[in-house]
Amino acid sequence: MxxxxxxxxxxxxxxxxxxxxxxxxxxxxxxxxxxxxxxxxxxxxxxxxxxxxxxxxxxxxxxxxxxxxxxxxxxxxxxxxxxxxxxxxxxxxxxxxxxxxxxxxxxxxxxxxxxxxxxxxxxxxxxxxxxxxxxxxxxxxxxxxxxxxxxxxxxxxxxxxxxxxxxxxxxxxxxxxxxxxxxxxxxxxxxxxxxxxxxxxxxxxxxxxxxxxxxxxxxxGAGNCHIYVDEFAQLQMASDIIVNAKTQRPSVCNAAEKIVIHSSVVKEFLPKIAEALKPFNVELRGDKRAQEILPDITPATEEDWGLEYNDFIMAVKVVDSLDEAIDHINKYNTKHSESIITDNYENSEKFLREIDAACVYVNASTRFTDGFEFGFGAEIGISTQKLHARGPxxxxxxxxxxxxxxxxxxxxx
Missing domain, CATH: 3.40.605.10 (Aldehyde Dehydrogenase; Chain A, domain 1)
Structure with missing residues (x-):
């Protein structure tokens, strides 16, 4: 033996x-x-x-x-x-x-x-x-x-x-x-x-x-977590949540890795969040539409959308609708934690229904996906599968x- x-x-x-x-x-x-x-x-x-x-x-x-x-x-x-x-x-x-x-x-x-x-x-x-x-x-x-x-x-x-x-x-x-x-x-x-x-x-x-x-x-599961800034979002709230979700502890699986922004607010919000993340030396990578607003941003590749960085890096995707945001997130996420920032009740409920993830948030940081925060005392892990257990x-x-x-x-x- x-x-x-x-x-x-x-x-x-x-x-x-x-x-x-x-x-x-x-x-x-x-x-x-x-x-x-x-x-x-x-x-x-x-x-x-x-x-x-x-x-x-x-x-x-x-x-x-x-x-x-x-x-x-x-x-x-x-x-x-x-x-x-x-x-x-x-x-x-x-x-x-x-x-x-x-x-x-x-x-x-x-x-x-x-x-x-x-x-x-x-x-x-x-x-x-x-x-x-x-x-x-x-x-x-x-x-x-x-x-x-x-x-x-x-x-x-x-x-x-x-x-x-x-x-x-x-x-x-x-x-x-x-x-x-x-x-x-x-x-x-x-x-x-x-x-x-x-x-x-x-x-x-x-x-x-x-x-x-x-x-x-x-x-x-690994955490390729997204925060979607809806057209009805309070932009200061969105900025505060993203800064927390990325910078409080970037090495953990519930840290946010991607920002998805509605096109109607992107011109106002993208420079705002870039400035808010600057003190933390967060590198932003963006699609072509994000690059038009921030010319110095690093171009995002196809590989970026599926990566869990565990680092001071975020990728930015610009979308024209809630449906496009949901499709993008469901395509690239790891079924961990996703959040929408919005004051529109119907949009929030649609996001909650249609996003395929263990934890789906409205107007809150993904960093709360944690057994201690959920009241479990601690956690054995965060399950991203669908059999037996899911989430913390x-x-x-x-x-x-x-x-x-x-x-x-x-x-x-």
């Missing part, structure tokens, strides 16, 4: 124990985990600095995702406490009925089992995923990128210590220390032990998992159901 099979077996055994824990016990442990993250902040940041020292040749946006600050560790701890406050889905009865044969059937929420998560340089995922899987009764095997290995190991050690202090199986949460591609490929085939895989990271990582895994996959995935999305049938001697005729 190789190391990965041992990890899988440990997780499977631990999940059976975890699935039997009471909600009170799980909540108490989560609160202790949050406190322990705060108490070991210096240790976590030291490990993170070791990872950062080895990441000097990585892109700036990648380093941003890798970096843990005191504020980000506090957010991890707050996320755990929020998860502890949420309703426990395990054991909930979704519905029940009595059949003609007199059988009482109930549909009950149960854990998925052992969840494998493959992610890149986002060490906050280690805490967020651990909190959500623990509360929902699932054991978790975490395979982060090599760039965040020391941080992930340290965070896992902190969380496992709390499990041990409560006489619980520490293998309810595990971090793989072998970050090779070969081991990741084997993990994707581990159907005997892992019930579902969730990839988090770049489009390249996600597609590699989707294409190579034998274990069922919940696909989380919280506790309920980490469960399945089983039918519980009670009888009194019935046999089928």
């Amino acid at each position: 190789d190391d990965l099979q041992v990890i899988g077996q440990q997780a499977q055994t631990a999940e059976r124990e975890l699935s039997q824990l009471s909600t009170i016990t799980k909540n108490q442990v989560l609160v202790q985990m949050a406190q322990s993250l705060r108490q070991h902040q210096a240790e976590i940041m030291l490990a993170n600095q070791r990872d950062l020292n080895s990441a000097s040749d990585l892109a700036v946006n990648f380093v941003d995702r890798l970096t843990l600050t005191a504020e980000r560790i506090e957010q991890m701890a707050l996320g755990m406490e929020k998860v502890a406050q949420l309703s426990d889905p395990i054991g909930n009865i979704e519905k029940g009925w009595r059949t003609e044969a007199g059988l009482m059937i109930e549909q009950q929420r149960v854990p998925l089992g052992v969840i494998g998560i493959i992610y890149e340089a986002r060490p906050n995922v280690t805490a967020d995923a651990s909190a959500l899987t623990f509360k929902s009764g699932n054991a978790v095997i975490l395979r982060g990128g090599k760039e965040a290995l020391q941080t992930n190991i340290t965070v896992c050690d902190v969380l496992q210590s709390v499990l041990k202090q409560n006489d619980l199986n520490p293998y309810m949460i595990q971090v793989m220390q072998d970050t090779s591609h070969e081991t990741a490929d084997k993990m994707m085939q581990l159907t005997e032990y892992i019930d579902v895989l969730i990839p988090r990271g770049s489009a390249r990582l996600i597609q590699a998992v989707v294409q190579n895994a034998k274990v069922p996959v919940i696909e989380t 995935m919280g506790l309920n999305e980490l469960t399945s159901t089983k039918y519980v049938i009670r009888g009194n001697g019935q046999i089928r005729k």
Whole structure:
């Protein structure tokens, strides 16, 4: 038996124990985990600095995702406490009925089992995923990128210590220390032990998992997010929202990447948003109509429309109608998050109905597509698929159901 099979077996055994824990016990442990993250902040940041020292040749946006600050560790701890406050889905009865044969059937929420998560340089995922899987009764095997290995190991050690202090199986949460591609490929085939895989990271990582895994996959998606400035938009509101959606944290999947502008307001709005983005050194790329208004703008290529930049770059598309905007967005988006800025109710409702995405906004930043912001405490990822789960995935999305049938001697005729 190789190391990965041992990890899988440990997780499977631990999940059976975890699935039997009471909600009170799980909540108490989560609160202790949050406190322990705060108490070991210096240790976590030291490990993170070791990872950062080895990441000097990585892109700036990648380093941003890798970096843990005191504020980000506090957010991890707050996320755990929020998860502890949420309703426990395990054991909930979704519905029940009595059949003609007199059988009482109930549909009950149960854990998925052992969840494998493959992610890149986002060490906050280690805490967020651990909190959500623990509360929902699932054991978790975490395979982060090599760039965040020391941080992930340290965070896992902190969380496992709390499990041990409560006489619980520490293998309810595990971090793989072998970050090779070969081991990741084997993990994707581990159907005997892992019930579902969730990839988090770049489009390249996600597609590699989707294409190579034998274990069922919940696909989380890259974010080629658009903001459409309608002909009935409040232009100052549109400017404020776009600046926030692009510049607050450009390296994340819910950051806006594209601006679609109605032709009736483009002459007034495009110079306005260009000026608003200038202090942040955002590079604008535009179609021919945008170039006519801003001659110095970088020409946008066909490739630009489908790219997730994760950087201080935005592409601008000018359209003549709401229908054209919707068609363009649905053609190039990644089914993540899209927003319309408008004071026209009919236009807003049409946009909400016809845009194919997990999250569709009216007059708000795409940056709100986040489990914490949605009230989930944290998120396991943002699903862009349509089966089982879509959008930010919280506790309920980490469960399945089983039918519980009670009888009194019935046999089928």
